Amino acid sequence: MLSNKAKYALRALGYLADKYPGGPVQIAEIAEQKKIPLKFLENILLELRKADILVSKKGKGGGYALEREPKKISVASVIRAIDGPISMLPCVSLYFYKKCDDCDETHCSLNKVFTDVRDATIKVLEKKTVRDLI
């Protein structure tokens, strides 16, 4: 399951995608329109900026905007930035790989099963972009 945080992130990005291209949008506006707790959204957008998904501008007239075209930001990258791994097991994760200490991957049947699951899931999530969230 996606965390609430990731769901908020995707909703906020949908809003920004709708405004793209255009001037920066303030956190407060997004929070109000999308009904997301303001201070929580602050943290979320900050993380998205650090993940190069958003750019920000400080001071009057500042705010957040997408770092690039909506169709060039995959939903997969957003989930990874906020929730981490998409895979169901650390030992099959492409971006957050972690060896399991109790099995040998070359023979592990769980590994094989969840590699197939990962491939199917990620294939969809990489194709979906924030343009699909408008």
Next chain:
Amino acid sequence: MLSNKAKYALRALGYLADKYPGGPVQIAEIAEQKKIPLKFLENILLELRKADILVSKKGKGGGYALEREPKKISVASVIRAIDGPISMLPCVSLYFYKKCDDCDETHCSLNKVFTDVRDATIKVLEKKTVRDLI
């Protein structure tokens, strides 16, 4: 991510699939062979029995066995029994559906995106069975 509990469940089922068909296998044997904390495994196997994935026999010579052929027990059903929903959003879940209170599903873009993800993921997980876990 799968919980540890689900991972243990799948490992235990792999062990039982390997022994299938055959007499009941004791919890203690599975725990030792698969290096799963005994008391924790007790709870897990109990849940799997309640989900009609295992059958049990009490007393001397008792233990657990698969309720049916390994190839007729999908990995999807095991995950649902232990971790619950496979979908990434409650509002697209087939077995654990829950309406989101902040969006209208017929127009919600998140809903559409994660319905596609669900379909791709479940298609694989329904095909995989505990026979694949041997």
Next chain:
DNA sequence: TATTATCCTACCAAATAAGTAGAGTATTAG
């Protein structure tokens, strides 16, 4: 230099995950 709006660290409460404890119940052997 005041105002605006993001940046950043730390904190807190509630929920979930992971595992433990111990008494209860059914089955079988003798």
Next chain:
DNA sequence: CTAATACTCTACTTATTTGGTAGGATAATA
């Protein structure tokens, strides 16, 4: 009938994660 065996069930504990909040620091603009 009784003792031993092995699952059953409820409750509990502890650690981690989730879902926020608080408040000051920093940078840009007017």
